[in-house]
Amino acid sequence: MELLKNRICHSGQVIGNDILKVDSFLNHQMDVQLFQEIGKEFRRRFAADKITKILTVEASGIGIACIAAQYFDYVPVVFAKKFTARNLNAEVYESKVYSFTKGTHYLIRVDKKYINSSDNILIIDDFLANGKAVLGLLDISRQAGAQIAGVGIVIEKSFQEGRNVVLKENIRLESLARISSLKDGKITFVD
């Protein structure tokens, strides 16, 4: 998606060899006009799929997922909530996610009322790096017995393992910008 790549080149900030800060338009300050184009592009890529629900995780996936839902016939958006403490509760699907940033695990939860076996789910998130958050969302979708149409990612760090982690699960992955390297402060895309 050229518009997105241009924006990443123009406004992204590389820190070290593997961190890309895009908080001026994606995950702190948010450019909703860009989100609309992102939403339309997800729709184009999943045009043949009858999506019934969009699933994401708090916090930075929420804005993108809500804007995207407008192009998917207004299907409901569900965001998994993050917790640090276990709390046995029969009413939620829960999955454990490892955070590389923090070096610890956290839990994500979705109320059982909001996804079920008749759903065909599109998982959306802003970043794909190690793939742990997406694995958690896949786990929760499967616990619910739902179909998974695929995963839509805004920015994929293709030099990390996330892509292979998702593909190994036999899940379709659509990343709108794929970054092959951030070495020496230079943003290089796949292809």
Place this chain on the structure above:
Amino acid sequence: MELLKNRICHSGQVIGNDILKVDSFLNHQMDVQLFQEIGKEFRRRFAADKITKILTVEASGIGIACIAAQYFDYVPVVFAKKFTARNLNAEVYESKVYSFTKGTHYLIRVDKKYINSSDNILIIDDFLANGKAVLGLLDISRQAGAQIAGVGIVIEKSFQEGRNVVLKENIRLESLARISSLKDGKITFVD
């Protein structure tokens, strides 16, 4: 806003005498079509104000703020991030917020790059109860020297102190649904 009140009556769940669960359409599963009507109503109420930025706090304010921005000429949306540990950082505005739910304080932060003295800010959040989160957002806006056009709330629990807390700050408050009581499982609106 009648549409919203009807939805609250139809889908809201009262727990005890003061908790209203609206996670089927507002803050866990999200009805984006309803969010559009909410966004239009905020625009109608702040039609005379030249808003330059919408400010909210993660997580449940984000979806509403992004959808609303579409009706405010696509102004940028900024969400304050929550932290539990202090981290001295000259590049952020920070405010301390007391959580009644958890009985502890947390910190909210906004990067100084994303709000400034030329901004006229609309603060948006899903709920107003004790007003502590809104106070934190007001504090951050003032640290930036920004103008504050007002606060837009989806559901106000008018039997708690939040409304007075905001009005005492001389800030305009627009709540789309004002609940005067949740006693005996019955939802009663102001007026």
